[in-house]
Amino acid sequence: MPPRRRPDQIPVDLAIERDRVIQLERQVEQLTAQLAASRANQNPFQALHPETSSDEVEGDPQPRRRQRAPVTDDRVDDRTEDVRRWESGMRTEVPEFRGSMQPEEFLEWIGIADEILEFKRVPANERVALVATRFRGRAAAWWQQFKLARNRAGKPKLSDWEKMKQKLRKEFLPHNFTRLMYQRLQNLRQGMRSVDEYTTEFYELLVRNDIEETQDQLVSRYCGGLRTQILDMVNLFDPVTVTEAHQRALQLEKTLSRKSNSGQTLNFGGGMSSRNRASSSSENTGSRPGVSASSGSYTGPRNPTNNVQTPRATTGGFRCFGCGETGHRLSECPRPAKRVLFIDPAEFNEEDAEIIEEPQSGAEEVSEELVDGDTGTMLMVRRTCLAPRTGEGEWLRNNIFQSTCTILGKVCRFVIDGGSCENIVSVEAVRKLGVTTEKHPKPYRLAWLQKGGEVTVSQRALISFSMGTNYKDQMWCDVVDMDACHLLLGRPWQYDRKVYHDGFKNTYSFVFHEKKIVLLPSKPSEKIKAHSDTTNLLSYAKFELEIKEVETVYVLMGKETQADMEVPSAAAPLISEFADVFPEELPEGLPPLRDIQHHIDLEPGAMLPNKPHYRMSPTEHEELRRQVEELQSKGHIRESLSPCAVPALLIPKKDGTWRMCVDSRAINKITVRYRFPIPRLDDLLDQLSGAHEFTKLDLKSGYHQIRIRPGDEWKTAFKTREGLYEWLVMPFGLSNAPSTFMRVMNQALRPFIGKFVVVYFDDILIYSANPEMHLQHIREVLCVLRREKFVAAAKKCVFMTPKVLFLGYVISGEGLQVDESKIEAVRQWPQPKTITEVRSFHGLASFYRRFIPHFSSIMAPVTECMKGVKFQWTTEAEEGFQQIKEKLTTAPILVLPDFSQPFELHSDASKVGIGAVLSQGGKPVAYFSEKLSGSRVRYSTYDIEFYAVVQAVKHWRHYLFHREFILYTDHDSLRHLHSQEKISSRHASWSAYLQQFTFVLKHKAGVTNRVADALSRRVNLLSTMVVQVPGFNSFRELYDSDPHFSEIMVAVREKKNSEFVLVDGFLFRGNQLCIPECSLRLQIIMEIHGEGHVGRDRTLQLVKASYFWPTIRKEVERYVERCRICQVSKGKATNAGLYRPLPIPTQPWTDLSMDFVLGLPRTQRGCDSIYVVVDRFSKMVHFIPCKKNY
Structure with missing residues (x-):
């Protein structure tokens, strides 16, 4: 048998493991004691980073291994324990703070930081340094600036955490935050929110305001913000604490929610149920307007609250909420037929409390039918009263009731509109369905707002329609031309059927033949068909008439929206790379302090202005207040104590919104002006020659991206009704602001200006010859904008386009x-x-x-x-x-000047004015004209032509001075401009000015110099005279006796000649009036030629434009040749004929050409000329000296 182990015997493996654990614990205690002992010798960096040894700080890549000290059981003191606590390896750190201007975020961060510092027991002298390491963004910039300012002022470093919190609160909390929080607490009401949501905000505001009140005061404050119906019920229980009041309110909220879902009617303030609405309409003279949600009163149906707690078990000593007696609950009340709602006496009168009858349990109930839209063959009509579907359930909120019904076997679309005073059927439905109409007993006029015109309603029809299976009805409807629907059910139908409308579900219900009918709305279709091919607008006169006739007018005004930025595929990666240059909104906080700030230097001894603020309407004042708060939250302005102030005002923008401006005229009067040049528009356009790719960048609120020079902020102070503020960034309206902005832009983009960039304030135009080069140019400019912390408005930028709108001109290749x-x-x-x-x-x-x-x-x-x-x-x-x-x-399209090509200047003049055209390659670059006035009107023709040349050259000097140009003129005398021996003083000054230029003067006859010739003449002086000669009526009698027109008259009457036509007895050849043989022919020629004494061909053209007779050419030539005025004023130059080339010689010295070279210096033999003889075959030349005079 194996040996048995005694109960107190421990296995060997477990004993060994336990010994190892004990040994490790002792080693940890030993290391902790060593760490505490060496704490006093560590630098701050090691204090914050205990895992870094001194060897590592010195840079030793292989720190020496410490000798293990003997294990002891000594305990560390309390201070060591505290230090180990906050420097332990537990991952609990102070969160980062980026300088958010949102008060809630800032206070939440302060609270978390306090909790973590207390939890880790961070020493008081180390808390500021530890928290400062968590600053990022604007907060870090503020901290660096704060430390630098204290260092410059000779103050010690800030090490007190409480003082640092005060500084942070002063910087990142609005000045009136405490007052605003207290106002929010004072005005806190539950409104349409749940009890839980209200309670959460109540506790948050208590913490924010640091309120010290008794329990009774807190309970009163809490209950005072509850909804009236919940408040009255909670007061019945007389809660002692806020927690008890909260629990009671939750129970009551759940009870009210359950009763509302079970179908019992909740009403107050003069409302009605669906059952007694019609019967009580005559008694109820008017309902009191509902109270807004902010006041805490219930104003209409609301969604039941699901997030409520289950009521606690209670005893039987409750008071019934229905009858008011004790001993039972509301659900067990023996008399549920009547219900009285508790009404706040401060909110409602006693008459407003309404007793609503509910159906008795034993009463006869009617069955209910839900009627949806009919289906079948649809009588189509275009729909315009619906909006596109937005989401499940959301369509009910923004759409009127519309569905389908059946009329004479056809499915038609109908609309229920409580705002319509009559029932209406469309003309199209009546026509297509063949409905019989009759004369309206009381015709009236109807005005459609959209169509902008009035129609007379003079017909009506009895319409029979059905909805569902049980509702079939008929009613009289007025016949009106409309395209919103086929049938419109207005107030008469709702009144006759005692219809109840559920505004939340958008259903209409009524009792018909002892059956409850509920009409359900149809969902709008996803696509809306255009209702008309044309757009009908309301005229201004019609709008004025509507305002005079009615009290309230609703007008829908179209607003042009800015399209999103379109980025070509080639530029998309580049734009994504520089996404920080195109933010949605201007970054919060102040822009960087660049080398150039806006300076405001006032004239010495000037009196500082102090103007009152402007009076505004409530709407304007609210908009101004909103913009001021927005600027203050962004850090662009701050409250001021400046001794000078000017008023602020609102200026309307193109999109209908307002821009806040400051009336800085008073401060501008005493400001020293700086004359930094603003670029000329013509100079900018001249740089774009040869460009085919364009990109336009528009800075977002460019002025607000430039700082005011520190110390000059008080000079920008402005007033509103709320107080005095001063700008920290450059505002609109200051006298030197444009110069400052151009200085900043020129400094930033100086390497590119004139090469591939032109800048005009906040508009940057990048131009290039080809797309590849253009992408590189865009990158270089965006790099500069990123480096200088400039941001652009993405929606206003245009990238890589062959045509761009820039400063009012369309520029292209x-x-x-x-x-x-x-x-x-x-x-x-x-x-x-x-x-x-x-x-x-x-x-x-x-x-x-x-x-x-x-x-x-x-x-x-x-x-x-x-x-x-x-x-x-x-x-x-x-x-x-x-x-x-x-x-x-x-x-016309004007070409951009190319300075590498010669310019051509065409000039001309008349007694009205002078004109000139600058062109290149036969295409115009620019036009110039000047009206003659004063003594110049009396100049001779030669002087006017000379003056036109001089003025044109002066106007385009910057184009013509750099190289030779060609000057065309139709005045032959100007060819001898430089060879005249005797000239007047006026001509001398003009000639001296023209000698600065290098040009070739060429004569161009007026017939061929059409461009400049047209510039100097008025078109209305060249109009043809309309000749009105008495005696034209005799033509009717002379046609039949005229040897030429008599035969034509016979052919016209017999309709055998289609070239001539007879109108009112006058014979016409096309548009030409036929003149029979009489003295009026000569009179017509004399009147037309005498108007301007033009030549033969022009006179013939003018006569033939309106008149015709067979010998018209011969008679015009004869008259012009014998005209006395033309013989005196005009010469008889004849044409020289065509030039013919000389025959080509076949051998030397058989065909010679000869010429003289005159004006040479006289030789010793007296020769001053050379006789040149050239053989045209061999080109051999003989030079023979001779004398000019023999």
Whole structure:
């Protein structure tokens, strides 16, 4: 047998294991004692990191192994125990703090930090250093700045944790946080929330406010915020503690929720049940408006609360909530037929409490039928009254009742609308179903808001319809043209059937033939068909009429939304890499303090302004208050004690929202101005030549990304009704703000400006010749923005596009175009009625004057309307006004200047004005025009043409000065500009100015110089004169006796000639009036030619445009040749004919060419010229000296 082990004997393996455990415990105690003993000699770094030995701090890669000390049972003292406690390896750390400006987050972090510091028993002198290691982001930046400021001021380091918490509270909590928390506690009401939710917020606010009150006071405060019906019931139990009141409220909430679900009616404040609504409508003169949820009163049906606790077991001494007697519960009440709700006497009058009759248990009950929409053949009609489905159950909240019914065997769509005063059937349903109509006994007019017009209701029809299996009805309906549905059931149907509407379920119920009918709504379809091919809008006049006729008008206004940023696939990885440059919102806190801040230097001795705040409407004031609080929460402004102040105001933006601005005119008057240059728009556009890829970046709130110079914040103070604030970032409205912004942008993007970047304030345009190079350019710019901590508005940026809208122009590889939106504004501009309106139009049109040939001359009549004291809109002004609109609509594409190619300058002039065109490669670069006024109108033709050349060269000097250009003019005398011996003083100054330039002057006849020639002439002066000559009525008699037209008249009457037509007795050849042989032919030619004494061909063209006779060409030529004025004023130059090439020689010295070289210095023999003889075959040349005069 194996030996038996005694009960007290321990196995060998277990004994060995126990000895090892004891030995390890002793080693741990020994190491702990050594650690405590060496604590006083450790530096702070080792104190915070006990696992790092001194050898490791010195950098020894292989720290020496410590000798194991003998095991002892000595205990460490209390201080050692405390130190070991907070430096233990337990993973409990103070959470990171990033400087959040949300008070709840900050206070929660403070509480957690206190708990952890107490739990770990961190020494008081080490708490600040330990917590500071957990600062991140804005908090870390604030801590570094705080330490630097104390160091500069010579103050010691902050080591008291309580003082540090005070500093943190001052920095990261709003100044009025304590007051706001107390106000929240004072105004705390349960409202529509559950008891648990209300209680949670109650305890949180107690902690935040550090309230010290007795239990009775706390119970009163807690119960005072409960809903009225729960409060009255809780008071019956007279709770002693808040916990007891909470438990009672939970029980009552669960009871009310259960009763509500069981079908018993809960009502108060003048409401009605579905059963007695119709009967009591005559007695109830009006219901009191419901109280908002913030006041704690119950205003309507709510969802039952599921998260309630089960009531505790109680004794039988309860009071019934129904009859008020003791000894039984509400569920056991012997008289459940009547129910009285407890009403807060402070909220309601005694008459508002309503007794609602419930059905007796023994009463006769009616059966209930749930009626859904009918199905079958659908009579289609377009639907517009529904909204797209958003989610399960959510569609009930935003959709009116709509379903289907059956009319004459066809399924039709119907709508129940309590706002309609009549029952309505659509014209389309009546027509398709063949319903008989009759004359309406009381016709009336109906206005559809959407269609913007009125219709007369003069027909009605008796409509029989059915819903489900048991409800069949008929009623009179007015016939109206509508497309929302086929049948609209309004107030008459609801009144006659005593309909009850469940607003939560959107169902309609009523009793029909002793059966309860419940109509269920249909879900909206996922797709909505367009109800019309056109959009009908409400006119302004109709809107004014609606406002005058009714008290309340609801208008739906469309709002243009900003589309999301479209990123091409090639740029998507790059944008993802720099996602921090495109945040959704501007980062909270202050931007970095860069080298350039906004300086505000005031004039010495100037009086500081102190302006009162502007008065505003309640809506405007609330919006201003909201924006101020938002800016304050972001850290952009702070409260101020500045001695100067200016008012704040709201400016409407394009999208209908408001922008807060500061009226800084008073402070700007005493501010020293700095003249940093703002870039010219023309200079920016000139840099874009040759670019085909464009990217536009728009900074988000660019001004707010620049700091105010420390110490100048008080100079930006502004007032509102709530108080005085000052800016920490650069606001709008300061005089030197644009210069500061351009300085910052130029400093940041200086390496790229002029190479592939142009900057105009917060708009950055990147341009490149090809996509590969463009991606590299975008990366370089985004790197700079990230380095400088700038952020851009993603929705306003455009990436890698061949065409971009920049500063009002559309820029592409083809050139410069007009922004269509601006042109649309000019095109739809109404006729000006005042001088101010004329100036507004003139300013908008002048922005695009570089696109309009002869802009000054066309706008001259409009400009004249602005000079007089009394406004007078003339016919000439209207013609110029309409002509500007037309020319902007057809504005050409202007090419961007290429400075490597020569420029061409075309100039011309007239008595009205001068004009010029700068072009390259036959395409216009820009147009220039100037209206002649004063003494220049009396210049001679030569002087005006000369003046046009000088002014055009001055205007485009920056284009023409660097290299040779070609100057075209249609004035032949200007070719001898540099060879005149005697010139006037005016010509001398002009000639001296032109000698700075290198150009080739070429003459271009006016016929071929059409571009510049059109610039200097008014179109309305070139219109054809309409000749009105008495005696045209005699043509009817002369046609039959005319040798040529008599035969044509016979053919026309017999309808054998389709080329001629007879109208009112006058014969026409197309649009030409036929003139019979008479003296009026010569009179017509004389009047048309005498208007401008144009040449033969032009006169013939003008005459033939309106008239016809067989010998028209011969008579026009004869008259023009004999015109006395033309003979005196015009020469008789004849055409030289075509040039012919010389014959090609076949042998030397048989065909020679000769020429003279004159004007040479005289030789000793008196020769001053060279006679040059060239053999055209061999090109051999003989130079023979000779004399000019023999």
